[in-house]
Amino acid sequence: MEEMKDAILEYVIEEYVEDEDEVMTYDTPLISGGIVDSFSMVSLKRFLEAKYKISIPDEKASPEAFDTVNKIVELVKEFIG
Amino acid sequence: MGYSDKVRKMYQEQIKGIQDAGIFKQERLIHSSQAADIEVEYPAGSSLKKVINMCANNYLGLSSHPEVVKAAHEGLDSRGYGMSSVRFICGTQDIHNDLEKKVTEFLGTEDTILFPSCMDANAGVFEAILTDEDVMISDRLVHASIIDGIRLCSAMHDTFKHSNMKHLEKKLILHADKRLKVVITDGVFSMDGDTAKLYEMVELCDKYDAMIFVDDSHSTGFIGKTGRGTHEHCGVFGKIDIITTTFGKALGGASGGCVSGRKELVEMCRQKARPYLFSNTMAPVIVAGVLKVLDILSGSTERRDKLEANTEYWRKGLTEAGFVLQPGDTPIVPVMLFNAKLSQDFSKDLYDEGIYAIGFFFPVVPNGKARIRTQISAGHEIHHLDKALEAFIKVGKKYDILGKTKQEIIEKYGL
Missing domain, CATH: 3.90.1150.10 (Aspartate Aminotransferase, domain 1)
Incomplete structure (x- = not known):
């Protein structure tokens, strides 16, 4: 599970974080914290689906469910089964 | 009454919130x-x-140019004040057609369609040419009107870091499975004044089979050796699939805008773009003014x-x-x-x-x-x-x- 957390955090930093000094943790609010705008969520969803070979329905890919790395991990676990 | 004291108070509080935040x-x-x-x-x-x-967008100083004002007067006298119709009913004059041809020639594209504003052009274009099988990949700093147009379109939307070509390439690879891909950027970004890397973007679009869209509102008329825009400046004249631009800035500064580009895409806008279908186009007086502006710019740099x-x-x-x-x-x-x-x-x-x-x-x-x-x-x-x-x-x-x-x-x- 730690591996999944790290992989997602690494992707988030590379994909969204512009300021190198920004400290990111598994609980940093991504959407509500303004790091990821709702428009840009689609690439995160596609990354998760491709990496973990899952399909996340749009209604499950809510800003709340994508708000922290920890929450994203919970969501992914739900679909990995 | 629907607009009760309670509703009024709610809005008053919202306005006060804007004032308190210092952004009124x-x-x-x-x-x-x-x-x-x-x-x-x-x-x-x-x-x-x-x-x-x-702080005006009057880049070429043409907003009150005597020749433009004179041409607008003549347009008013010869073609009247308003059209009282959308284009496809009885709202198209010969000069609308003339302007579309002149803009096509000026921008080096295949065809052009006028809109009441570039805001409307951007709001209408994506929905007219894309479906939910497609993807729009936009620079993260594109203008608000493009964001609105994207919101109105059912195609998937993704973004790339501002002017970051490596990131754009990753996105083109990520979305390789989509039917159509459109890369979307401003030509010149309005807040920072930087220019899009159009040469590299066109190369990437060729490599990954994507179309390219450029909003050249802060460029048309003055960027590039003869002022045609960022596509001229970046050496990709004739290679941009969709250009939107405005007549509300350098080109006289009144109002109006257009979609200019591949003829089939322009035709799709004529058939399906809602701001074109459900709103009057540019008034004759403005069309006459812009025609004169393009004459001036085509004659001298x-x-x-x-x-x-x-x-x-x-x-x-x-x-x-x-x-x-x-x-x-x-x-x-x-x-x-x-x-x-x-x-x-x-x-x-x-x-x-x-x-x-x-x-x-x-x-x-x-x-x-x-x-x-x-x-x-x-x-x-x-x-x-x-x-x-x-x-x-x-x-x-x-x-x-x-x-x-x-x-x-x-x-x-x-x-």
């Missing part, structure tokens, strides 16, 4: 024609003040050359004075102040010195990147720029920011 927008009344020298009533009720305008020289003079003057500028070579020259309150105080002091330039801060620009955005015009003479420079230096000295680095200004004023 107020209009300043200009009592003269748009030009380098204007007469402004500000604050409301005060006597008129003559100031130099350093004098105005864009003067604008280029003015921009160079202005940027050099500010740099030598010790201001921190956003790098670039377009007539949008942002003077970086970083702190929101400093940007407002600075703008107010400039106004007292007879210089009209607005401070921008979050959310219009990113947090901690407040600035005075100056915009240069071919309508400026050297004496305008010298006076403005003198005022900037005086106010800069007052706040002790001349010769200071970004870090030093932030340490002094905070973010």
Whole structure:
């Protein structure tokens, strides 16, 4: 599970974080914290689906469910089964 | 009554919230024609003040040009005031058709369709040409009107980091399975004044079989050797699939916009774009004015050359004075102040010195990147720029920011 957390955090930093000094943790609010705008969520969803070979329905890919790395991990676990 | 005291109070509180947050927008009344020298009533009720305008999109100084005004008068006399119809019922005159042909020729595209504004062009174009099988990949700093157009379209949307070609390439690979891919960018970005890397973008689009869309509203008429826009400047003239642009900035500054590009895409807009189908197009008087503007620009590059020289003079003057500028070579020259309150105080002091330039801060620009955005015009003479420079230096000295680095200004004023 730690591996999944790290992989997602690494992707988030590379994909969204512009300021190198920004400290990111598994609980940093991504959407509500303004790091990821709702428009840009689609690439995160596609990354998760491709990496973990899952399909996340749009209604499950809510800003709340994508708000922290920890929450994203919970969501992914739900679909990995 | 539906508009009860409770509803009224709710809105009053929302407005107060905007005021308390310091982002309440107020209009300043200009009592003269748009030009380098204007007469402004500000604050409301005060006597008129003559100031130099350093924040208009009047890049070529054509907003009140005598030949344009004369042509508009003639258009008004010969074709009347309004059309009272949308284009496809009985709202198309010969001059609308003439203007579409002239714009096509000027931009080096295959066809053009006029819209009431470029805001409308951007709002209508994506929905008209894409479906939910497709993807739109946009630069993260594109104009708000493009964001609105994207929202109205059922295609998937993704973004790439501003002007980051490696990131764009990753996105093109990520979305390789989509039926159609459209890469979307501004030609010149309105807040920073930087230019899109169109040459590299066209190469990537060719490699990954994507179309490219450019909003050239802050470029058409003056960027590129003959002012055709960023596609000319970047060496990709004739290779942009969709260009949108405005007649509300350099090209006379009245209103109106267009989608110009591949003829099938333009035809799809004519058949399906809602702002075209459900709204009158540009009024005849404006069409006549823009036709004259294009005549002037096609006949000589004098105005864009003067604008280029003015921009160079202005940027050099500010740099030598010790201001921190956003790098670039377009007539949008942002003077970086970083702190929101400093940007407002600075703008107010400039106004007292007879210089009209607005401070921008979050959310219009990113947090901690407040600035005075100056915009240069071919309508400026050297004496305008010298006076403005003198005022900037005086106010800069007052706040002790001349010769200071970004870090030093932030340490002094905070973010």
